[in-house]
Each structure stands twice: as structure tokens, then as C-alpha cells.
Amino acid sequence: MARRVLFLTLVLIGSRFAAAQSPSAAWRTIETAHFRVHFPAPFAPWARRAAASIESIHERVSEAVGFRSGRSIDLLVEDPAATANGMAFPFLDRPFIVLWTSPPEPESGIGDWTDWMEDLVTHEVTHIVHLTRPRNRSRGILARLSPLPFGPVALNSPRWVAEGYATLIEGALTGAGRPASSYRAMVLRRFAIEGKLPGYAALSGTSGWLGGSMAYLVGSSFLEWLEAKEGRGALQKLWKRMASRRGGSFPSAFRAVFGKSPSDLYDRFRAEVTAAGIEEEKRLAAAGLVEGEPWQRLAGGTLSLQISPDGTKLLARRDPKRGESFLAVWPLEETVRERESEERRRRREAEILRDPNEVADRPEVPRPRPPKWRLPTANGFAAGNPRWMPDGKSVLFTRRAPDSDGVLRLDLFSWRLSDGSVHRVTRLADVVEADPAPIGQRAIGVRSRYGVSELVRVDLASGATRALPVAGASEDPWRVWSHPRLSRDGGTVAALLHAQGRWRLVTLPAEGGEIREVPLPGSPAGEPAWSADGSRLDVAADREGIWNLESADARGGASSELLTRVTGGALAPAPAPDGKALFFLEITARGVDVRRLVLPTPGLASLGRRAEAFPLLPRERAPAAPFTRSDVAPDRPYRIWPSHVIRPLATWSIGPDGSAWQIGVEGSDVVGRLDWVAAASIGNAAGPRGGSLALSWRGFPVALSAQLFSALERPGRQQVVHRPELDADRVGVFLDASWGRAFSGGRIRVDAGGGASRVEPLEGGRDFDRALFSVRGRAALRRLRVRSGFGVELDGSASAGRTDRHSWNQFVAGGGISAFLPMARLTASGRAGNTGGSPTRFDLFSLGGAPSAVLPEGLDRNRIELAALPAAVQLGERVESLRGEAALRGLPLVL
Template sequence: MCIQSIVTNCLKLSGLLVMSVWASPNWFTLNTAHFNVHYTQGHEAWARSAAQELEIVRDKVWQQQKRVLEGKADVVVFDPNHAANGFALPSTDNPLMALFTTPPQSDTAISNHASWQQLLILHEYIHLVHLSQPSRHHWKQVLRDSWDIFDLSQAMMPRWVAEGYATLMESKMTGRGRIYDNYTNALLTELAQQGGLLSYDQLNEGNDEYYSKAMAYLLGGRFLAWLEAHYSQSTLDAVWTRMRAVESRSFDSAFYGVFAEHPATLYRRFIAEFTYKAMSKEQQEAPLHSTLWQDYKYSATSPALSADGSKLAIVERDRKGRVKLNVYETKDDPTAEEEFIEQQQARLVADPKDIADVRPKVFAKKTLHTLEPINFSGIRYPKWYDENSLYFIASIYSQNTIHARRGELFKWSLDTGKVEQLTQELAIRRFTLSQDGQTIFAEQVLNGYSELVQIDTNKQEVTPLFSKQLSTLYDFPTLHDAQQQLAYLKHTLNQGWKLYIQDLATQEQRQVPMPQGYQYATQPSWSKSGDALYFVAGNRGSVDIYRYELATNALYKLTQGQSLFAFPMEQPSGELLYLSSGFQGNDMHQLPAIMPGQLVYELAEQDSMESHSIRAKSRQVQSASAQLEPQIQLPLAKIYQHEAKVAQYDIWQQSASMALGTQYTSASTSVLNVGVKGSDFLEQLSWHVGLTQGVTNNALNGMFAKARYQHGQSQWDLHIFDYKLDAQKQYESTLGYKEQHGVYGQFSRAYQWQQLRLQGQLSGLASKQHQQGHNVSENWLRVGAQQSWQYDNQSFAIGQKLSGYWVEGKTDGQDWQGQNITGTLFGKAFYMPMYVSYQFAKRQRQTLQLGGFSSSLLPQSRLVNMQIAPDLPFYAAQGNKYEGYGGAIALRASSPWLYYQQHQLDEQVFAQSYGVKWSTGLNGQTWLGKFAPAGLSDLRLDVGLSRVEGDKIDNENRAWLGLWYDL
């Protein structure tokens, strides 16, 4: 086939891709005095308010700490995961904040806020101010300003210190936050009573116990608050000043010089005091007359009883974060007890002197059905549609925004196991449904707006129940269909979560009374008759179950803080199920049917939430230590309308960094890469210029300049290069010498539809080279395509990749052509990833070279006639036809591969290798990689150790190590 016809067909394909490619989000920028706020289309209102809030936070933090960011910070406003989050990348010259606009839900550890925007901005800005302070060592700071990797390394502190301090400040400066949160206080109290608080060594990353990953925030923040209370704010602040001194100090060294004790020593004392208070509280608690109903292995959430109460659906997660939706019988399983008795009897028969196990507190309920995620992430909020099917929410990639996930409604048929998606691009979270399943009431979150909407699942029509406002959030819509009563939670600025009931027939609304001083409210659940509403609320550091009776407007407290209660549900027989938490995870308990409870007389005012105010919190903190300085606090939260002009995002606002890299391969050579790398904030335009110098044998030298422009799913690459490769100077010498300079360009465009991804590619090269004693020209044009597909249900997956291209070229006046095909079958079994692959390449009137490694100077995409193999030297062998067979397996994702690879040239086996290899890097496929500074993005690490064998080569061990930029 001629190259012209291929190009014509490729252009036709490209036209189809243009019509159906994912929509590319438009980015805009508004500038304030100290921030560049970048946001995606639709987020303008949220971004304008954030711009004003950023300036307020900056001013108040300066007053509080006398520290500030010296330059302008970039702030990105977007919604990638349909979940509340954010992150900061500290830097002295390119600081970054990422603000996720989806607000937190009422039953999370970050639900206690006057405004999600205010809390998020304060937390992330504290990160930047805390970690991005310049060094007082002049030359160290010069290096930080010019080298992003060194800059980031100098900004790092232990995770518990960084997150704990931001958590402390979020609470001190707002009077809300996680330090003053009833839910987290109740959680930590429960863990302390069980002896489950983490040791100092476990504080950074946890220990796989329940909620341990969050302890850097929850325990770290409280430990720092304890230090301020027992010493002073200025004493703790001195640690941060000492860490930026001319003298280099670690955190431990800076801490010891101020407190005259190691942090681990004082942390032990803090844990002892916290545990003492928790145990004292337990001694005063009334007995709880509940029984263990189900013992879950780890995390369990969002339980849902079927209409007749015979089945329970619940979402479970193991220690590795793997999710399943399980359906259990609610009645006891007699076979479980029979099997236990038979097992004990068998033990005693085998060993009459043995002692049998005591009877378990509860036998596991029978599992009827299990669903793992299938080509979507997560399973959340299951609801029964009928006795044989469930609705739930899961996250899938949005077709309107690249790399963004949204919550959509799915239906799972238990009889057939079929899962079908019911909504498209509706971006919904918690929901409730009518008995006929045709009407859904849900919280919809788009562009930072939380709305309560009614959805007709047949027509896909969405009707808002109230006008949307950035100042208002909704959660937990809960319908009693027979009574036509809709309960829901609502949050407004500077207030807290309040519980309302809407009569759908009359449109009358009532506010559910809350106990005076409450701060946490969540998880409403109707009684079977609809005459009462159960819910969970927090007060004075405890979380309890309440019952509100509609007829009498009376509120009853059913528990007395004896546990961390969650998700109360009334069974048809009247008993009340609930979840409780501990260091091992969640378990389900049962309260008796007759529970009159304690009538609550002291109620919060209906028009305000009687939580701890900012000033009350300040007085409370000050009372802990006479030395504590007065607090600077943020003003009441507002939705602002910043008047800055909006401009299209400017790719020419570039930043640059020194780019250093090195690569070593025992089979060929080692090189040092020195250069400068730059990009705009979103890395739409990136560039890299550098010099490669051989370190030992001087086998490879050269220089290069690269540029890449990305827009949506289209990408343009341009390389200018000049290099010398003398294969005879390699560690393992082979024949071959080549000098080449020229220019390379490539255009590619991708399309994705659900699990299928296609990419078309057109590239070419024009060069001059010195080879075998004379100068020749080499030009080629390549056209190709890549395709991939996968099916993933978490524990098992299967997928395939297929790529191929046709290339035509001319070298020294002689025409040549060829084709390459690569096929890979990949998947995982029992969570272990694996793959097998096949590579084919053939050239007519041209040779293929085997061996060598990809680098910044010699990227694999440009080496059209070379088959890369880092455990073989450059020019290890050559031929006209190449075939490669390989496979690998790993213990888990992102871990090293145990691999095997065979190389055949002209239908003869040249070499085989086997060993361990691993590769990782930061790139634009993740948001963190996309927003990373220029000196960090596209950074790649390659490591390998292998055994190479063959009839034509020496059998020996090979190793390679590379840290380089793959732009």
C-alpha cells in the first residue's frame, strides 16, 4: 500500500475523530493581586468568589503568622473526581493550589465548615505558606529557584506535620474544621477506648487499620494543638523558622532545639492524656443494651434493607481499598452454627485434651449476591428497586470533560447479574427513589452547585426542587413513598447541616428540631410507618441516634455516646440496626424494638445552629494556656463576586527549571543529561532543551530541543536533534557508528468511548547523517494507529492493545519501506496484573537495529528502525525482520514486574532475557502530573535487573537505571 493512500485514509479517520472526540474543557484565567485563578468552563461563579476569598485568607494568614507567599500563586478551580478534595504543590517560585469544587457530604470528617470554599482555600494556602518559605541560605535558595526537584525536596516535611498544621490552622482561624468536629472527636475517643490510636512511627502513613490514613490530619492536628496549649503558639512557630535557617536542619532537629524533647516523646504524653480522658468518659457512660448483628471484615457503609426486611445490601471495602456490594440474608444462617459445632467436635475427636473455641458473638449472615465494580470506580449508596434489583451510584469518565469522573445511576439485577447504566452526564450523588422506581430524588453537583433535583428515569428529565445557589448544599434525600414525605439535609453559609421534611403533596416544609449545641447531623432514615424519622447527630464530642416523631414534634435521644453510631435503620419487627466503628472497621449492631429514649427538652433555635462559634472556640483554646497569643480569625463566609477581568488561558505564561537526569545501562553506556525544561501552568505548551554527555566511555553524545503542544486530545510534537553514537565504545562493544542531525515532527489525535480508546498518528523525519565514512540524507514518513480496550471488575480484568504503522523513507537516495505491529493481551487475576505481548517489524531495503535504551536525546518514538532493549547494547544485532515475544507478572499494580523477553531476527533466536523491571513517572494522564512544575512533569524512572542468554552473545547479568525526561 502506498503512503499517500494511507495518509488519505488517516485524514478521513481524523475527521471522524474530530466529530466524536471528547469535548475539551475551555480554561479561563482571572488575576488578582497575588493569585492567578484558572478555571474550567462553568466554574466562573465559584472562581470569582474564590478569588476574593484567596485575598482575604492571604491577608489574615499574614496577620496571624507574619508569613506570606512572595510571588504569585497559581490556583486551579475544577472538579475532576466529583468529590471534595484539593491539593497543594509547595514551591518558592511556582506555588500551586488545586481546589475541587464538589462540596463534602454531611457524614464526612470535613463536613464541619462555615463554607467549603473558605475551609478548602485556608487549608491549601496554609500548606503553601508553611512549606514554601524560602531558605535563608543564599546559595541553597538560588538552587531552589532554578531547580524544581530540589525546590520540592526542600519543602517536604513529615506528612503528619504538613497535614496536621493545616488542619490545626483551618480550625483556629474558622472556629470549625476537624479539630472542633464532633464526628472526628467521637471517632478518636472510640479508638482510644479500644487502644487503637497510632504510634508516632505510624502517624504519617497509617497501618492499614480503619481510618488510619486520616490520622495525619486528625491526630497530627490535635497533637500540634496540644503542643501550643502546653507550651505556646510562638514555641511551635519557632520550629518552622528554624527549618529555613542557614544551617540545614531536619524536622526532628528543629523540633528538639525548641522543645528540648523529641516529637515522638511528647506524642506519647499526648496520647496518654487523650486516652485517659477517653477512658474517663467511658466510665461515666450508661450501659448500651445492644447486640452484635454482623461482624464485617473491615469497612462497611450505606446499608439498605429490602422492603420486607429479608435482605440487606451494604457496600464493603477491604484494607487495600477494594470495594464490593454484598447482599445478605437478614435471618440467622443455621448452617454456620452447625459447621462451627462440627469443626469443634472434630478437633476434640482428634485431640480429646484440646479445648474447643468459644462460641462466636455472632455467626456470619449468608451472602446471597456480590457485585464488584465493572468498568467503573466505586459502588455507593445502594437502594432497593424491588426484591430482585438494586440501584446504586458509581463513577465513570465524563464524555464532556477529559479525565473527569462523575457519579451516575446504575441498576443491578440480582437474578441475572446484569448491570446497566441508567443516567448520562447527570453528576449525582446520594439519592432516593419512589416505589415504582421511575422517579429519583437526588443531589446533583455541577460546577460547584449542589442542588436537590427530581429525575424522571424514563425521560432523563431533571427538575430542580429549589433554586440553586453556591451558598447552599444538600445531602441525604430520603423518601417515605407511602406518606409522600421527603426528608433531606441542607447546609447554608455560617450555619451547619439542618434536617428538613418536605410534604410532596402539599409542599409544606418543616424543620426537624435538633439538640441545643449540636454540630453534626446526618443519615436520616424513616420508620416503617413513616410517623418517625431516625437520624444521627453530634453534641459535646459524642455522636448519638435520635428519633423525631412527626405527630408530636418531639425529639428523643436513644443513645448516650457509648459508640460511634451511624446509619440507623428500623427493621419490620421494630428493632433498630446501626453501624459502629473501631480500629478494625465497622460492625452492625441491633437495638431492641422498645426504646422510649430520653426526651430532649433543650433544643437549638430553628433559625440558627447552636454550634461552637468562632469566638467561643477562641476563648476555649486560650483557656488551655495562658501563653497562647490572641487568634486572628477569618470573617464570616460569603459568596463574593470578584470584579477582575476574565481572559482566555494564556499558554505563553511560561515557567522554566533546570532539568538534570542520568541513565546507566551495564550493556551499553551511561550518560548525563543537562538542560532546561519549561511549560505553562496547564502544560499545553511544553519544551525541553538539553545536552547529553557520555559519562564513562563517551559512546553517546548530543544535543536536542523539543516542543509539545496539547489541546484536548490532539497533540503536536517537534524535535530538533544532533547526536553521535559510537557503538564500539560501549561496555559491550558492537560494530556501528552514527552521527545524525535533523528534525522530527508528529501529530496524534485520540478518541475514547467508554473502555475503547483509539489514536491516530502521523509523523515524519528529515535528517542528515554521517555513517560508514560518508554523509547521507535520511527522510521518512510514518502513519499509524493504536487501539486499546479493557474489561475490569476489580479482582479480575482483561484487555488488549494493538498498534501498527506503515513507514516509507529514503536513505542516501534509496527508497525503503516497512511495517510494525505490536499486540498485547493484559489483565489481572486475584488482583495480580500480568501481560503477554508480541512485536513484529519488517523492512524492505533497510535494516532494523536491536538494542539500546530510550532517552531524552533518543526517544523511542523517533527511532523508527530500532527495537529498544535496555539489557542489550546499541547495534547488538541487525536484520530485516524482527519478532519479539514477552510476558510479565507483578504482585500488585505499580510494583516491579517479573518478566521474560525473547528476540528473534530473521527467524532466528538472537537472545532471551528474564528478570525484574519497573518503570514509573509523572505525566499529563493524572491531574497531579499535569499540574506539576515543569521540572517534575514528564520525569521518568526506569529500573531493571536481568539475565541475558543467547548462542551469539555471552550469557551474563545486566542492569539499568534511568532518571530522565520523556517529553
């Protein structure tokens, strides 16, 4: 419970401003009965479509959850990372939802949907309705004043409950989503067969292969099992019990409804699913498995398999563990070095076995082979969707890079294997993937921006893109394209197209034209591939409820042929250029293996689906009742006050200069244009004590801020170092303007401001005025490959002012360089500053003391804050400092 409260506290702190895109953008708003839908102007078509359906979705979700709230919900539409996602923040005072418009790929865990917008909105609205249920007969005023504005269901629900239930409702109301998908069935089936379903303690975890997905996939299946066991409405009873006046933890509420603890019933569920998985494995084995031979057993994720045009190398994207991703290339044949290494191993093994007390180790088959070439992450951004260039010496791939507002956009890059060099092909083109033509001068790709997906032609020399004219499926303006593949003669494009509620395999001329669907006995997933002779298309499809490889006539004539029968799922066919073998991926409980299938294969008869095998096989798809779409009001410019909330604030600090506590209130709107804090500080010793009113306006490209303050400081009362000459009571104001820009691997920022204060020296003397103008510039640059690299930071400021009729000026310049190592970050930094003119003691550099929320930073740039030292431990007109530090990765420790 304590960990959950800490997590929700961090969520609250990190989500004061919900918008990831710039608050100064041209945000618009559409209002419905229960929602305020906010969006930057280019997202208007997607947002208007969401607003038209959202009241119907909200009504159906409220009925399913068994709770209705009249509170308005803010919803933000954006796309800051070029990836499919959504978030819900179930605050009682201002619940809000964030929707990212990029659609998911068909082979992803969220790739099964009838309408991506409806699926995403249903899932996130369920979070809000489910988790914002207040305590029964709670005292509303106390809930509003709580520093943590969460209800009892949000505070007490394990992650698997929150995510599993939203996933369950997503499937129940849309008829699609994860509960209806072959993906969820695949994960449950294969993990059950291998005895690897997570224990109850790991159900909410995020570690390990697919660990973060278990709350959604296994959690939703467990909740379905519970309701089937206890009867319809059992989950609604659980939510009511969790919000009951009787209180209690989640396990106690669960036991009150289901009669046993959640861990006990989950163990039973896991046992039943494991038994069913083994039974399903026997059924498939009896029908005859066609799995090919293992080529490499790999831990973690593997995607985008392809054989080089000359048939000598294998390309894939690897994600072996969280935070690690790279493009990998293996030679198909063993290298001389690998053969020599194996021979040495055999000789060592033979020497050991001469001892009769030794036994031979069972060799691992196939023998693990590390890739010969790797392209790791750069500046934290991973490469994706790799495709061989026609020469077989370079790879075309996509990678994210920030635009000037910090929004991540996908572009094309090329990687040359011989020297490891990387060249950027497009800039801010939003091309999520592309396949190069056989001549290598152009590529056919998918562009996705503002929720709209389209095929584009890319000039690989100039990086220019233009939309490919497409005829057919025009009645669905929200169709989604994925994985375009050019035929070996470059004349035809094969791709997956989501239109009219499902994925389809289609072809069209490479110059654009009429779409032709290639019929399949199931829904396709993953990348299609042209056969060696160009007459057929290989792709994964789920005709038996299991992803297996199909070979279809590219002209759409004869029915497709089933090539594989696996227990997990087969994806990403990669035919050899000579047509004698087909490499593919198979999902296991450990990761994604690479397998090799000899061609041709014997014909396989379809097994069909067994309804009783659910959830290890998906049910036959039954259409769900469609959501109603209503007319919505015209959009209007975004206004800050409807979503503005006020929350209590409490912080504290302890150091050699004394202890201080700040209490007050803060206010913000959901986009983050206006942010203000009114706080009072109390404490002992040096202080400062007093009050402050600060506000920031981010509605322009240049952020504006102002701060009024009254501060009493008494460094003369410090126990370690007494500075009575600096005891003062100050009242003042500071105005500031800030501008920043992001670029690939770095960021720059410039601040300029001015202020004035009235100073009353407490050691005696007359009151006087102090005024100044200051400018500060900062720049940071990082160049990282995986976790290794370097970083450079520059920081400079200049101030000019007048204190008690004495003019002065001051500058500080500094910089640092960091070495990023796999286990630590080593940093060396320094700065130097000088003061000119006729400064008073209040203008000199002052070393020591902790930051304060009361005093504006720009008004006291002469303060060199070091929380470990008392305030003003040293004073002077000049300052020089050198600092070295070692930050150990994964440990909150700086040396």
C-alpha cells in the same frame, strides 16, 4: 529524610502539569494581588467566588503562620474525579494549589464546614504559606537552581506536621473544619478508649483503618496540645527554627523549641488522651449506654445501610481495607448452609473437649457471617451509595466512569442479585446518589457539577434527569444536598441540606416545592431514614457532641427523641419494615460495626457537653470572624507565560550499549499547555551523544509537538556487538500530532507525524538525506473485577520514507493479552513487521538499545528498543517477536 526527599522528587516529577482536566479546555484566569486563579469556563461562578475571598484568607493565614511571601501562587479549579479534595504543591519557584469543587458528604471526615470553598482554600493556602518558607538568609540563586525546589520546612516536616498544622489553622480561622467536628472527637475518643491511638512512628502512616487520617486528626490535636502546653506562638517558633541558618533535622528543631523530642512529648499526649478517653467512657456508662446488640463486627469501613423492602436482607457498602471495596448483601436470617456449618463446628468442638486437657474457646459473638452477595469494583471503580429497588431483587447505585477527556463522572447503575448483572442507567449525568420511588420507575437524586449541587428527578427507564424545583433557602445559591430519601408513599423527600453555614434535616414534596426544616438538637450526619409507618425520620445528630440516633417528627412538630447512647458514633439508621428493630452503624477503632436496636426504646435524657472533655468532645461552636470578600477583576483567557517556570533536568542510563547522561533544562506552565526540554547528552560507546530541543503544545484537542536534534551514534564502539556501518552523525527535525480519547475501561490514541534528517556516515561515503511520514495507533481495554480480569492491547504503525534517494515503507503490528490475578499479572504479547521498497541499512529493523531523550521516537520506529541488549544486535527487513512475562503484584520484578 532520604525517603522524604524521594517522595518530594516523585511529587515534582508527577506535577509538572497541575491540571487533571484537559489543557485544551477553555481555561480562564482571574488575577488578585497574590494569586492567579485558573479554571475551565464552566467553573467560573465557583472560581470567582474563591477569588473574591482568597486575599482575605491569605492574609489571615499568613498572620497565623507568622510568614509572608510576596511570590504569586497559581490556583487551579477543576473537578476531575467527582470527589471532594484539594492539593498544594509548595515549590519555591512555582507554588500552586489545586481545588476540586465537589462538596463532601456530612458524615465524612471533612463533612463539617461553614463554607466548603473557604474551608478548602484555608487548608491548602496554609500548606503553601507554611511549607514555602525559605532558609533564613539563603542564597536565592542556589535555591532556584536546585533540582528539588523545596524549602527546609517542606523537606524536613513529617506528614503529620504538614497535614496536622493545615488542619489546625483550618479550624482556627473558619471556626469549623475537622478541629471543631464531632468526627475528629469521635475518632480520638474511641481510639483512646480502646487503647488504639497510633504510636509516633505510625502517626504519618497510611496503613490500617483510618490510618491515612491520623496525620490530620491526631496530628492537629497533638499540635493544639503542644501550643497549649508551651504557650501561644510556640508553633511559629518551631517553623522559624526549622528554617534557621543552624539547619538540622525536624527532631532537633523540635527539641530546641519544646525541650524534648517529638516522640517523647507525643507519648505523653497519647497517655493523657487515653486516660481522658477512659474517664469519658465511665461517664457515658454511668448515664446508661444504649447500644443495641452487635449484629456483625466488621473491620474497615461500612456505609449506606438499608433493609430490603421485604425485610429479609441487609445491604451495605464495605471498604474492609485499602484498595478493596464492594457492595454486600446479607440474609437477615441464617441460611441452611450456615446452620449446617455451625452444627459441624459444634460437633468438632465437642469431640475435642472430651479430652480433659483441652479447654473451650470463647466463641466470637456475633459469629462472623460473610455476605451472600457481593458486587466488587469494576475496572478499578467502586460502587457507592447503594439503595434497594422496590422489588428487593435489584440495587441502584452510583459508580464513576470517564468521559472522552478522561474526567471521571458519576452515574447511576443497577445490580441484579440473581445473576450479578449490572446495567447502566444514566450517562454523564453527574448524579452522585439517588433513591428510587416505591413504584420503581423514577428516583430522586443529587446532581453535582462545577461545584453546584441540586436535587433532580431521574427517569430510570431512559436515564433522563431534570432539576427538581425547590423553594426556600434561595438566598444561598451554594447550598449542598445530600442523601435524599423518598417516603414510603413516594410523596415526600427527606434530605440533608447544607445552607447558611450548617447541615439541616429538611423535607419537601417529591414533585418539588417549599423546603420545611425538621428541627434537631444538633447537626445531622449520614443518611436519614423514614420510620416504618412514615411518620418519623431517624437520623444521626450530635446533640451531646457524639453522633447518636435521633427520631424526629417528619412534620417538624414535637422535639426529637434520643434513641442511642454510644461511646463511638452511631450512623445510618436502617429500620426494619415491621417497625420492630432498627439496624445502624457504630464506629470503632477496628472498623464500623453493624448493630441492631429493638424498638421501641426507653426515653433518654440528654447529658450535654463537657467543655473540659475537648478534644474527645467538640467545643460548643463559636462563630469565627468572616473572611472579607472583595471585588475581583474580570476573567481573561489563560496565558502560559505568567506561570511558566524553567527547571534543571538530569537523567542517566546504563546498558550494554554504553552509558549516557542527559543534562539540560525544561519548562512548563501550570496547566500543561506548553512543555519544552532542551537537553544535551554525553556518554560513551554507542551514544547517542548530542543535543535536542523538544516542545509540545496541548492547547488544541490534538496535541502538537516538534523536536530538533543533533545526535552522534557509534554502535561500532560497543564492546559486545560492533556495528561500525551504523556509525553516523545526524541532524534533523520531527513534527508530530497526537489525539486520544478515554472510555470506560480503556483508551485509544493516534499519532501522526513526519520528519527529515541529514545523515553523515562515519565509516565513509557521502552525506545524504532521510525523510519519512509515520502513523501509529494504540488501543487498550481492561475488564477487571477487584484484581482479577483480563486486558487487551493493540498497537500498529506504518511508515513511508525516502533515504538517500531510495524509497521504502514499513509496518509493525502487535498486540497483547493479559490475565490479571490477585497476586500477579500474566501477559503474552507479540508483534510482526515488514519492510518493503529499497531500504538502506538505516531503515532496517534494529533490535536492542535503550531509549534516548535526544532522538524522536517517530523518526526511528524501526528501532525495537530493549535496554538489556546492545544497540542493533540484529538487523533485518522483517521482525517477529513473542514475549511472555509475569509481573508479581507489589514487587518491582518482571519475569
